[in-house]
Amino acid sequence: MQRHRAVVFLASFLAFSLELWSAKLLLPRFGGSAYVWTTCVIFFQAVLLAATLTAQAAAARLSRRRWARAYLALALAPLAFFPASVPAPSSTGPLLDLLRALLVMVGAPFFLLSTTTIVVQGWRMERGPTGGRDAYDLFGASNAGALAALAGYPLAVEPGLTLNAQSRLWTVLYAAYVVLLWMCAPRGGGAAAAVAIETGEVISARRRASWLLLAAAPCAAMLATANLLTFDFAAVPLLWTAPLAVYLATFVLNFRRQAFDARRLNSALLPILGAWTLACAAAAALAVLDAGESTPVRTLRRLIDVGKFGYVTAALFVVGMIAHRSLAADRPATPRAMRGFYVAISAGGLLGSLAIGVLVPLLGRDVGVLGLDWLAAGALAAAALILRDWDALSGLARRRPRAVAAAAVAAGIVATLLLAARRAAVAESGVVFSLRNFYGVYAVADHDGVRLFFHGNTDHGSQSLDPAQARTPLSYYNVHSPLAEAFAQLGGGWRRLGVVGLGAGAIAAYGRPGRSLDYYELDPDVAMIAERWFTYLKNSRARVRIVVGDARLRLAQAHGESYDVLILDAFNSGAVPVHLLTEEALRLYLRRITPDGVILLHVSNRYLDLRPMLAASATELGLHGASKRLVQNGRMTEDRVPSCWIELSLDAAKTDALIRARGWRPLEESARGARPWTDQYASLLPVLAL
Template sequence: MLYLFVIFVGAFLLFQLQPLIAKLILPLFGGGAAIWTACLLFFQGFLLLGYLYSHYLTKLNKLKTQVIVHVTLLMMSLLFLPLALNFNFKQYLSTIMGDSPLFEIVFILILSIGLPYFLLSSTGPLVQRWLTYKDSAKLPYKLYSLSNTASLLALLSYPFIFEPQFTLSNQILIWSIGYTIFVLGFVSLALVMFKQTHLATNMLAANIKTDVKKCSKTVIALWLMLSATGVVLLVSTTNAMTQNIPPMPFLWILPLCIYLLTFIISFHSPRWYVRWYWFVLFVISSFTAIFMFFIGSQFDIISQVVIYCVILFSACMLCHGELARLKPSIEHLTLFYLNMSLGGFLGSAFVAFVAQNLFTQFLEFPLAILAVYLLFYFCSQVNNHLEEHTSAQDVNRHKVLFRDQLLARVSLVSALLLFVFFSYLNNLFAESNIDSSRNFYGILSVKDVKINNILERRLIDGSTSHGTQYLVTNLNNKEVSYDVTPRSYYRKNTGVAIALEQIRATLPLKVGIIGLGAGTLAAYGQSGDEYRFYELNPDVLLMANKHFSYLSKSKAKVEIILGDGRVSLANEENNNFDVLVVDAFSGDSIPTHLLTVEALVIYFQQLKFDGVLAIHISNSHLDLTRLTIGLADAFNKQALYFKTTRDKNNNEAEWVLLTNNASFINNAIVRRYASNWPHSTKKPLVWTDDYSNLLSVLK
């Protein structure tokens, strides 16, 4: 039972730490979806190190030495408890790494949780290998299925039990207690093994066995590629899913749960992986995946999540099902796990480094889909070759081989058709592109589109518009001029326009704006005004200056501060803003750390006593009205709600203004355009840095 306990608890803690630590580090780097990609790189890297360590530790000929080394490291890891991120590391590493949040995140995680995570990562293969010394005839792969089941339970329990019920500080305390129990359990197991001298004899016999057949290089390469492709699918599907849906633990966890579920199914029993069934499902979902790549944002949140999950499930079932078919004998168990973890790390590194610097779209998503087809073909060839030699006279086996060869040919044809289909749609999609870029913070593009015979330039983050400007051509259609009239969410009579125009009791105005976009709000600036924008993504500043004219033609003095708006404001002296606008978006949602009590404390410190805080809450998937009402109540402020309906050329816009300025509140124009709050029977919400739950505000 100790074997089962240690494997189960270790896997549970390993995977519950992932969303916990990612949520903890999220506010430090602007709250974007790419934080999860960076964290996954760390997780995959340390999983590889853990598997590498267990592989070479079990090569030692003395079992007692293995036990002593591992128990010593476990006791040392207790010094890291309770877990904490040392924020001083971030400032120190920023001076070393420069503008590289990816490396900063990885190094902060290494220095903060590296040893406990490393030891948890090594638990599965190490304990499974030790179990083979006790019973060399017993295959331990079902224990791998058990560990993945524990991991799945850990992930599912986080968004539905731990996140809603406990603050972050309490979650860390609970995890630390769980880790201490795990260490005690492992030490008990180690003491039992230490005393059983016959296990050492079995271990020595296993390690000096000379008639073990070596694994072919082709099979090892397939282990690597199948594992890498599975992780690329996981990360790219998560990225695609969170382009327009806010990055939150539930949407990080759900794809990871599906990824683990395919491991559980594939490794629990070979009967559960029926190749033709999963292949047919994958063919259907692969073409759906290409449609989602281009028009996924047109679906509601539930439809997007369901479709992406089906795509990921069918693709990973093929990858992990083929992995299970290629699994070796127990003598190569740790080598198998080592190559699987190496493949996972390479897949994660490919997305984090290669794709981010090479592609200006999420091309790793369709590329991974194509890779599944090709790997399925090669796996079919390898398996058919092996089975032909083992059961050449079996008539039923010939039928199976014929069917598998047919599936392999269909796989190549499907891959070719998918490539042609994607290329055609991508050419159509790129026709309106003016410019595009990709960095750690996401994908930006500038498009020129005609709406009702009006040429409109749009700044697109993922697939969400973050600013528009009309382009006016002269009679010969050769010269283009910019119309500086504010459009879209910032047009006349929207909440932010009312705030900027009606707060102007005396000149000049001093305005702070978190989030630059196309710089549209600069159009409201008058001579003598000061407009200070805070923008996290340097590529947004580049696009706003290069392709839009709001900043260059503003009458106000415009200043741009690069960096997270909340962090920048916290480090500044009191600016005495007349208006402070919170308009920073990650995809289609404001990052959660900008809507907490601690954030609003900073905002109101930077505002004049009678100033106005304007919060942009337009969103396709979240209802933030309850949250803004709760925050207004917490600060004893009046909250005014402005909803400007969609018209033929503009999006629906929702703004909330928080202030105690009586003259502004009673202003006739303000009262005229203010809307009634949406009816809700639910109580207002208040978020803090220690507690937030995005599931509670889903529409």
Template sequence: VGQVGWLILVLGLMLGLPFVGLASLSPALQGWFIDTRHPQRNNPFFLYAASNAGSVTGLLMYPALIEPTMGLQKQAFVWTILYGILVVLLIVCIMFRRPADGHQTDNKLHRDSEVGPGIRRKARWVVLAAVPSGLLLAVTQHIGTDVASVPLLWVVPLTLYLGTFIVAFHRAPTQVSTLLGVVAIVAAVVAAASLLSISTSVGGLAFRTLLHLLAFTVVTLALHIALSAARPSAEHLTSYYMWISVGGFIGGISVALVAPVVFDAVYEYPVLLALAAFLIGTAIRPEPLRRPATLGLVATVTLLAVNGLAFTWIPRWVSLALAGAFAVAILLHLHPVFGRMAAAVMIGLTTVSLMAPHVLQERTFFGVLRVTETASERVLAHGTTTHGTQRLDPVQRHVPTTYCSVDSGIGQLLSQRASPIRVAVVGLGTGTLAAYGHPEDTIDFFEIDGAVAAIATDPVRFSYVHDSAASVSVTTIDGRLGLQQSETLYDLIVLDAFSSDAIPVHLLTREAFQTYQTRLTPGGTIAVHVTNRFFDLAPVVGRIAESMGLRAGVAETTRSRWVGVVNPTSDLGPIGVRAAAWDLVTPKGRMWTDDYANLLGALRTGS
């Protein structure tokens, strides 16, 4: 809660006024449009579709064009210029706004006679806006946490979300068609059923990602069409957009702030799917599908999809029963009760999924942490990224594993160093590096997630820290800030925070490395863990090292990839004690600084 509150406060102070100003533009412009002589003045809602089209354009332009070519200061300058142009355009719009006196009087009389929307109608606007907004965050978190941790994947569902607004509002209002309603509810049920598969290999990661994105798209489209159909006359558009904003805020807050406190995983996703099915079931146009072939096809696809995606640890007959019941509901009759039935089925599935076995599962500000066990080891994972393992065999418990094994780059550096040494580690994981400690060594871990620190220091979960012969400390703080505040000089600084898709860029800038250098002894080494499925970070580190007059080399095994950075005059040789195992890094691209970073440019080609 403290981290969330701090983030909201900072964003509010920095972006609050500009955000409110920009957010109010669409309703204001449409209100002005009503007072013009344009033939479409009584139906200004198409401008809302245009507004969302602009949002999509900006969303796609930023990571693809703006971020790779401009630093933050230049972005701020350009944004200021564009904001000034916007003000000029608004003045022009105000000039065109003034209608003839007779038209203005007619509009005023019409507004005075118009009865405003009631509380129930406003509540419906709020709910129809809240559920898609919550689904946007929930599906993004689910895909990123439980399916495929892919860089910039969040752009896709957000683009689809805005796209459904464009489709729903670009034309005259209409109710949700029967076909779209059926497809949306079927998609919601299939997506919910797929959540219960404990094997992420079912259909492959790409298939599962596509499944959830498609389900999210059709469900959100149906809800936004229902929202568009419920819109009032143009005279009440300001109230309409205000309540839509309230709904979007409620949906976002519920998923971002409330759900992490209530749930230990992304369980709000199937709950929101259930609510969506309920709403769609009540919004479908009363026009049943009359073609038996269509009904049979929908029922068959539903049966096969739910059965094929169902989990493996619950009896197969349960999956068949759920799919069969749903197919029968379609075959009997399409009715609002159908949506409620689908909602009940999905809530039931979610309840069952809550009983899935795991050693430990905890949700924090930074995501979902899971501790699981295999026959031979215990594993700590953040989403789909493994952050460390420990063997269960008492004889093998103290052996470093995964990215920090003895044959890895960091294993070479630590196992060949003479004691006593002082080591700083940014990123704790399971505390594997503590296994290299000797009685006179000092190892200081800096970990930003307090839950990770609690798990790694609990000897019942992982005992590397507890059993280490060295003097080990764990401080819950951002690694860069921790080193900046430290007064200790270290022989080795280890950066181990870059294995997932969410790269903490502020740890990989020239200014950050200058901070690290001030905390190194004259012959000290910086070791950077750059094992990553998507990003090639070695050239980034190499470019920074080159700019600082340092030397960088990479040691790569089948399981890990480490970059070492040393002073060229150090007696460690080109890059460490086993020089033959290290290859000099070839710097590439523009240097990352606190003002500029290009994640898209660091993506692995072909990844």
């Protein structure tokens, strides 16, 4: 039994490591979007379902010996071609390109690893009389392997190994997996596995549907939590793994021989959640009383901002514990029923992934609310619980119809009130346009005579609604900002300006006659918003051009371009565009500026301090650097928004002038032994600034 547990553990460890490795490898090709991870989860859930169905069909049609030999031969195949190269992009769009890349690169090894638990479990059940329920121990070992990968990858593998080194280590571990698999394979002959054990357990359609929805709800909640994290921090494995680890932990806790009793943990969580709710209420009261931006108020709001991640993670844990405890309590014991149980869990995971990754963005494209993710997860959870308790609910309806009708009416009234409150909140917030697509959630809102552009919950530019003030840049780009100081120091010494990241187009306000400005923008919807809802581009005195596509790819193709100033301002909501800050990206930028040109980087972030990492990169590339962080003094307004900017140049005179005349600091002062980011290595742990 120990060998069986070991091979299942290792297979799951390898499968989840492969998920994280491939998603991280593909991020630069797809603009660092938070939805890269969501799409990867959809792909891997679909492969898991296909693998489960294939393994069951093969076990039913082949003898034990033939199936074991065939499976071992298939297991050797990935060693011949892993890792495959990333295919070139096509014109089919980012979603299909990403799915095709995953299929070519890791489809085969992940497919085979996904079958291991069910195949080895079948072998185990045929060897002894322990019964089906004991075989669920392997299910727990599988999830434990996944948890080990999720903990080890962001904390040890990603910070310590490049992507190439990771692929080599993965290949070695995969070879060990093949050896363990051979040790577990049955040696004898026998009839098809499908008829080895057979009983009369009958599974109703409603019970299967309950399994499906109970598996779908926590998966949807997991992706909803991951989306919230990656929109605010960065699309990196460290933040993908936390919700996925909670999701899998609820599997492990409930599929043990003795299920985990969560009542004590819930008792500990409730006071924390209650305190967080009271803090939110206090912050709302301070806002109503116009308490200003004092240090205590800012501290309270910062704690709330960080606390929301713990809040949604706790909600994910609760949903996962309820759903997976229900699944564990209702799991069948016979082989045929158990195969159906596995299919339902796999299909449910795919359903939850599709709900968040495809259905919600499609239905919510014109809504632009990230909270729709949790609404969808809650709807799946409610449907699952109704199906689970259908008999009890039906009996209650027959015994007390008036009470049930009153409860239904009350629920309808509450839903109506919530919808009305939501509409009132939208009206009060001044939202005039919202949209959601593959790259994020966007909103345009009018407030106090200013039009603001939000990506997620992050300000991506604003403009005065007063025509007389509309040419004056606001937000991070205002006339008091470090960016304005950098332009002032350059004076008339620039004619060509390149900007990575469009936002509202506020930088165009710094344009002058006879100058040219090229914007590189990944998302065509952002270009539409900037042109339709803001006038910076139209009113700019410079010639403005928008180049749609990933900035690194477009700049690499722009062989004739040479800019005096290249500005990097391409944050995805509040998330860091990791692939645009690597050493390889900086080398590309240097090839696209004049010998005495400068690179300006906007690195404002609530949770990360990127200056040490960029200081290390500057040292590696022989660049001179200066930085300035504009801190908040008094009440924040759109013409005095805190921000942090870095200037890099091969010309020391450029950065020295900012340091002497404008109070900027030498970038090397920020160096704290950080390691430069590269396309092969990037870790958030050294730059966390919570």
